[in-house]
Amino acid sequence: MANSTAGKARAGAGEPVNMMAIVAPAIGWLIPGAGHAIQKRWIRGALLLISISTLFVLGLLMQGRIYKANGGDILDMLGFVGDVGAGSLYIVTLARDWGQGAIAFATADYGTKFMIVAGLLNFIAVADAYHIAIGKKQ
Amino acid sequence: MTVTLNHFSAAFVFALFASIVFGITHRDTAREMIRYGLYCFAMFLGGTLVAGWAMWVLRR
Numbered sequence: 001m002a003n004s005t006a007g008k009a010r011a012g013a014g015e016p017v018n019m020m021a022i023v024a025p026a027i028g029w030l031i032p033g034a035g036h037a038i039q040k041r042w043i044r045g046a047l048l049l050i051s052i053s054t055l056f057v058l059g060l061l062m063q064g065r066i067y068k069a070n071g072g073d074i075l076d077m078l079g080f081v082g083d084v085g086a087g088s089l090y091i092v093t094l095a096r097d098w099g100q101g102a103i104a105f106a107t108a109d110y111g112t113k114f115m116i117v118a119g120l121l122n123f124i125a126v127a128d129a130y131h132i133a134i135g136k137k138q
Numbered sequence: 139m140t141v142t143l144n145h146f147s148a149a150f151v152f153a154l155f156a157s158i159v160f161g162i163t164h165r166d167t168a169r170e171m172i173r174y175g176l177y178c179f180a181m182f183l184g185g186t187l188v189a190g191w192a193m194w195v196l197r198r
Contacts, residue, residue, distance in 0.1 A: 047162060051156075055156075058143075121156060121159040124163045
């Protein structure tokens with residue numbers, strides 16, 4: 001057992017450090033699709049940018065509510081985790097105090113879900129950018 | 139500015155963009171991406187329609 005642990009440690013130490021494996025996910029989180037674009041996957045990057053941004057902005061325009069960091073209800077915390085995945089879109093929304101939600105609109109709840117899903121989809125895109133960076137995917 | 143979508147258009151928009159992201163991130167080649175994206179889109183919209191009709195039947 002000790003030998004296998006030592007073997008894993010040696011294998012980990014021998015792997016080359018790939019800077020792109022750190023930069024691509026980080027920039028991909030900040031700007032949806034940028035993690036792909038920086039690795040010259042232009043079309044994929046553009047499609048991800050359009051899809052995720054449109055979903056998020058539509059959610060805002062539908063008077064959806066943005067979740068802030070909180071330690072209260074579990075669903076509120078999960079909502080925050082979803083929203084924060086949208087990166088700069090979330091930061092700008094929070095900074096401009098948008099996304100307060102309007103209960104006057106029946107579709108406002110759809111808007112809230114649109115923004116959460118946009119963030120979650122961006123998390124998937126970030127993982128994909130990482131897989132491209134480490135050579136697991138083309 | 140406020141955008142108001144009805145239930146079906148909201149489901150359509152959601153299915154469209156989620157399918158694009160799923161297609162790109164879950165498959166390796168361009169052809170497979172398109173096929174999987176179309177499959178997801180059909181499943182999203184089909185699931186919505188089936189669930190809608192199921193609720194209509196249950197309500198009767």
